[in-house]
Amino acid sequence: MVEFDNYKLVDKGVCAAKGFKAGGINVGIKPGSKKRDLAVISCDTKCTAAAIYTQNKVKGAPIIVTKEHLKNGIAQAVIVNSGNANTCNSNGIEIAEQMCELCANELGIDKNDMIVGSTGVIGQKLSIDPVKNNIKTLVDSISEDGSSLACEAIMTTDTRKKELAVEFTLDGKTCHIGGISKGSGMINPNMATMLAFITTDVKINAELLHKALKRTADITYNMVSVDGDTSTNDTLCIMASGLAGNKEITAEDKDYEVFINGLYAVMMNLARETARDGEGATKLMECVVDHAPTEAVAKSVALSVINSSLLKAAIFAADANWGRILCAIGYAEGDFDISKVEVVLSSSKGSVKVCENGAGVDFSEDEAFKILSEDEIVIRIDMHDGADKSVAWGCDLTYEYVKINAEYRS
Template identity: 60%
Template sequence: MSFTKVKKGVCAAKGFVANGLNCGLNSDKNKNDLALVYSETQCQAAAVYTTNKVKGAPIQVTKAHLEASGHTAKAVIANSKNANTCNADGVEKAQRMCELAAAELSIDPNEVIVASTGVIGQVLPIEPIESHIKELAKGLSADGNDKAVNAIMTTDTVPKQYAVKFMLGDSECTVGGMAKGSGMIHPNMATTLNFITSDVAISSELIQKALSEIVKVTYNCLSIDGDTSTNDMVSIMANGLAGNTPITTENDDYQIFKDALYEVLSNLTRMLAKDGEGASKLLECTCAGAPDLDTAIIVAKSVIRSPLLKCAMFGEDANWGRILCAIGYAEADFDIDKVELHLRSTAGSIKVCENGAGVDFSEEEAAKILHEDEIYIDIDLHQGDVSAKAWGCDLTYDYVKINGDYRS
């Protein structure tokens, strides 16, 4: 199936509008801190959440809303700068955000998904949101995606948006989305805040199944620093305005939709990895030749999470032993003596390990390969035909600087 990349992120699909503004949560008036996404018609909705035992109040409210509404929604409201987590009045504030949005949009509060990101343990002031919600709703636009994505950014240095068009029968369909995240990212659910929109007609059961399965091989394979956030969420809304034959079974159209969702989420995942806090290099690890998907995922994630590997990549040091070490402590069953390993970038590719042992290679050539800003670690277990990818970044001095004074 051919997918065509298009612009406008969460506004790329038919019937979706968005906006973002600075309501005063962020003292930098050039930075938006409140976002709203809205569909003119009801959407089938699904979400995946953090597995952290400490969960932000917005997650609790969103879960309750999707259950109460029969897994339908029409809007997302999200703020940055304050996570609204570990607060006695957190649920009350998250619910109030939904009520404010619902009143302006003339919808039921249960049709609103809510999310927050920022500092944990600080009370969320609701007054700035109350005083700006009318302006936020009034400014909704089919071109408002840039304002919305700017509003969910925290330590992100670049906005993250991606959308594709494709055909289901005679119907042109779209899946698009926006994401935020730069630190406190670890593969233990969905990592970060991610809002996906689509005009595909699909049942709520199948959209949840597709989202959960694609998250497993995208966001769950992303690691920046080993910390799983309390507010992680991926939500998706599909309003059916593309006019395709509704997807109610796992047929060919369902597979095409899943592939489109993978195209969007995998590209957003790469963007998140490349913009890791303080990062200078994107790392992509592929584990091929695995006996099954879980083994491939476990091995690739084990490598990408290794702090020693991240440091070596920052130093542009082809210390392949650190990679083999990380493969070795992966909690999966395979024969380490069959492992082959290559390091690759736009500057070339070099084999550094074969049959679980080192091979002669040019350190000079390896240094040139690792000097690029996107590094690919290719593992072949030679024990099957299944592969998986994981994404991350190098670990730099700047990561410590950013997180040493995050609250200021």
């Protein structure tokens, strides 16, 4: 995890913020699977809440229901299943609504204060029975230590839990922001995760909460790409309990800045871990673009490089095939001068410049191989053509990616 001054990493994920509890159990969404597959996060009080969703025209039924429920900017709990996306099914909305109702009744809250999510295979009907038969057990599993159980329950092909919280001071009060996330395949900007749930005890109004979430997503989750496929179910939610006791944030003032920096610390790390855990990935690729003529160009170049299948395969092999980097820069959108571009590859083993003024320079292939054999690779592109910058995250392309996606439904 990348650490930030004034934001201390703490345990308990989505339960670090005051008022939140979570749980996760196995209910058999996929018959025969023993993996936890149903998660809940709930708060002692009603929260201000905001969410952003996939840009895919095919939207999972849970998104349609959650959007409706969040119209008033208020939520109190989340229910999420893995193993089935509840998408492209004729009765999907009905099922998503039933999930909300069952959970709300058991929690004793309003069903319209529920957020609902689903992740897994698209186009297979989701039976309500496993949820209905186990809703009491799910709610009974809720505790202040339940974040990692919820985190496990939302995983599909993820190989690591993505869970994080930070503690910081705002308006003299100790505050928290925490989150859990699942990603893995079908990861591409807008949004770069299938599901992420963030909680905080900071008091902030719904409008600014949404604004902060959107702005932070644009430079974190929306800069992650695993395979260029944008999922139908991507959802990023935040709930703010207000229990930290700070004076409510209602303007883009200094307190807002402290809050949004904390949000960045959490979301950037979750997004980065999502890239690292891309399906079949063995390496995290970070592409830093600097001195670009505009931020749009910087973003386009960073994502173009991170998305190149050819480069991703070369990085898997620790091969400094920088021509593929130049090629990917070349098909990025926007106006810029390719003949000024400089490229440096680095990792914990050192740095090597491979390209200057848009053309190759002599370098040691042995040294480059050593650098690229590490598991966190930084591709630094200096465009020498302006003052804007951007960072994108991705991963290498491996045999395992093909294997996972050739066998996903079986």
